[in-house]
Amino acid sequence: MLQEMRRGIAKVLTFGLFGILILSFALWGTTDFFGSGALQTIVAEVGDNEVTAKEVQRHYERELNVLRQRGITREQARNLGVLESVLTRTVTAKVYDQASSSLGLTVSNEQIVTDIRSQFGQVGSVQFDELLRQSGYTRNEFANMRRAEIPRIQLLESISSGVNSSKKIISNLYRWRTEERSAKAFNVSTSNSKIPTPNEAELARYHRENKTQFTAPEYRAITFVHVDPVSVGKTIKFTDTELKQVYEDRLSEFIEPEKRALMQILVENQEAADKAYDLLKKGRDFLNVAKRIANQNAKATNFGVVAHNDLPANLADKVFALEKNKFSKPIDDAFGKRIFMVTDVVAEKAKSFESVKEALALDLRRDQAVEDVVRLANKLEDELGKGSSMESAANAIGMLPTKIVAIDLRGRDPSDKPIKDLPGEPFTKTVFNTPVGQDSFLTETSSGGFFVVRIDSITKSTLRPLVAVKQQVRDAWISLKRQEIARAKATKLTKQIDQGTDIRSVAKKSLAKVISIGPITRSAQVKNVPPALISKIFSLESKGKATFSATKNGYMVAVLNEIKVADGQSNKQQSDTIQNTVKSRMISDILAQLQQAIRAKIKVSVDQNTLKEFFDRSDNPGYGGNAPRY
Incomplete structure (x- = not known):
């Protein structure tokens, strides 16, 4: 049900x-x-x-x-x-x-x-x-x-x-969406291209013309104190005696109330309810009466196991006054008339201390941690307000400040590795909005902690000198040259195919393997084929024409060899989908x-x-x- x-x-x-x-x-x-x-x-x-x-x-x-x-x-x-x-x-x-x-x-x-x-x-x-x-x-x-x-x-x-959309629009969209094309293709790789070693002048020019690739972000040296609820919570301990006392004080929370397994007959009017009640008084089976009077199967008749508080007041008292295997008189309800039968009674029982001890300790630690975090944060703020240094203020609440030599806006160090154990946001935002030599305001994190941070020094964003990034510049220069050579080659081979040269012959000279693509539609995704190439295949005007697109390792050249346009017998399901979309x-x-x-x-x-x-x-x-x- x-x-x-x-x-x-x-x-x-x-x-x-x-x-x-x-x-x-x-x-x-x-x-x-x-x-x-x-x-x-x-x-x-x-x-x-x-x-x-x-x-x-x-x-x-x-x-x-x-x-x-x-x-x-x-x-x-x-x-x-x-x-x-x-x-x-x-x-x-x-x-x-x-x-x-x-x-x-x-x-x-x-x-x-x-x-x-x-x-x-x-x-x-x-x-x-x-x-x-x-x-x-x-x-x-x-x-x-x-x-x-x-x-x-x-x-x-x-x-x-x-x-409503016109039939002509739907027909045109249907043909456009369902058009299929097939192509042959091959890869133009950059791996075999012989690239000369760049000289110092070429590296210097590339370094100068692509500054953003080699510019270090602004870094800040900071000192901060983080009052973290998780860390504070781990330091809080409770003895079994304390937990037992809390368990006894809150015993009502751990009592599972008496429950009853019920079946019900639900009808719309008093006449049907009276008829069902009369049949039950004559000893008829409850499920049979439910089927005969209310057209309920066993699944619909099974009401489930409920506690007193699970039921509306007008039902609860009457249902829980019944003994096992007894049924009620018809009861008025917002949905009609109901007759309940109690099929089982589950007695009230209390959960044992051992079964709830861990959950109770966690609950107490969580509550205590929230209080302790607020108390410690307030004391930290008071100490700083008196003019104490961050180190002295941290010592006053039993903590040590954390120092970071260099952090960027992404929370990373100069080797581009994430710095561990930072406070949650808005920590890095606060770091980069606080003037050098000053403490930030005490700030709350998204996880409920508090932090205050001091900016010790700032290293401005600067272009890394060529000597420090020469290998990265060399790799980037070589990669660019490989792409330029591959593109020029792909352009030349595409032109040859457009002029009538068979794709197999062109691919063979390039030591490349020809693959088949399709038949595919415009929205298709093909493994190892760039989506941009599929789009270009559908932009070609006629069979035999070629195009190319970039891949991770070079370019892929493709030639269109078949176009299949949908005939007048459209697929009703696809047409309906298009019509609904429009x-x-x-x-x-x-x-x-x-x-x-x-x-x-x-x-x-x-x-x-x-x-x-x-x-x-x-x-x-x-x-x-x-x-x-x-």
């Missing part, structure tokens, strides 16, 4: 209107679920409507949950601009909400109930709530989201429903124009700085963000 529900909720959350296109504009419900009394940070205004940071945060967290499954961390998501993208989509949804509201598009409570029923059918209330919870919603939030989305979708559908792009253009028209009538303003400040605070452990791991 849960798998069926997942498919159902996926259908609701993506609604399949026009694939990703409409998702980009219509998916985001923007109702504020935090209460009007909560402190709100306004990050955008759309007409009379406001977008709060909390609102954006909810959408952002849901997006992160999806990205985490693909191995993308919170920090990477921020760097990729996911937060800004979420804000843009939220504002876009608000703009459409303004338009749908001005047209009087609304949704009644009855329509919301019908919408959810049509998507999920007869599912258990607990399963429904659990699936919503996994997706980051409560039942009210999900209903409110659909209440905002449905008018928006109606607006977009009404605008885009008449969009339609989506046309809709995208129309919606962009609609956005511009709406924005011309209402005021739309976005405060990116306020949003960034809010998330910079909320992403830090001290403000309720992610805690460090040990």
Whole structure:
């Protein structure tokens, strides 16, 4: 049943209107679920409507949950601009909400109930709530989201429903996309080219004309103190006696409550519920009654194992008053009438101290580390504020400063190796924004630590002298000459083929092997064939013509030997795909124009700085963000 529900909720959350296109504009419900009394940070205004940071945060967290499954961390998501993208989509949804509201598009409570029923059918209330919870919603939030989305979708559908592309456009695109070409090709290698040894004048000229290749970045010598939560956490120890005391104080957290395995019969009206209840009282089998009255199979009838808190209050008390193998009277529910039967009772039990000791110690270390880091950072800042040197300030908190002789903006040393154990960002940015001879402000890292850095000296970015990089200059000069020779040779051989010389003869003289390419389409990727060459093959006007493109080790020359244009009998699936793509792009253009028209009538303003400040605070452990791991 849960798998069926997942498919159902996926259908609701993506609604399949026009694939990703409409998702980009219509998916985001923007109702504020935090209460009007909560402190709100306004990050955008759309007409009379406001977008709060909390609102954006909810959408952002849901997006992160999806990205985490693909191995993308919170920090990477921020760097990729996911937060800004979420804000843009939220504002876009608000703009459409303004338009749908001005047209009087609304949704009644009855329509919301019908919408959810049509998507999920007869599912258990607990399963429904659990699936919503996994997706980051409560039942009210999900209903409110659909209440905002449905008018928006109606607006977009009404605008885009008449969009259609001409058959001629589709036909031409189909032929263009499905055209196939075949070619013969061979490599022009640079490895056998005899390159003379460059003289000093040639090396000096190459060094002078290609300064960026041989210029060293700016390096800075620094001293810094890093109060790291991970390192601090490793120094914190707890005895078994201390852990046992905490275990006893928090025993309620480690008690697994009584649970019950349930079956249910869910029907829409009282008449059906009474009929099912009468049959059960007569001793009929619960599964048989569920099949006969509610048309439920065994999978749909199995409700699962739940605790008292897993159920809504109107169900929990009645269900947990039942004994094993007993069934309830019909119970009213938002989804209809239910009859439950208890098939098993799992007694309450407490987790043993040994089973939770490690997790408890980790939890305590994490909490203590956060407190210790803040305390140490404050003391460090106080010492520096008194005029103490960084060395003295570090000594006052029981730490030693770290010195680095040379670091560049990428966090690398002069040998271009990454420097280990640096604080997280914005460390290098701070290093290069702090004047020489001065201490930076105490700065918090993305991982919850704090650092202060002093710039001891600066080595400016300079062109490395030729004597220091002569071998690199020589290698680069030789590589360039090889490419120049190979290109000249490829140009000459291509011209010979264009003039009628057979490619096999040309390749044989060059001691190269002829390979076959294709038949391929324009979008094909062929192993060991540069994509640029495939594009050039499709730009050739007729068979027998040749072209060439660069490879890693030289050039590849190719001659076109066959063109196959699709006939009038097009592949329906491919034609439909092209038609849908064209339609989506046309809709995208129309919606962009609609956005511009709406924005011309209402005021739309976005405060990116306020949003960034809010998330910079909320992403830090001290403000309720992610805690460090040990």
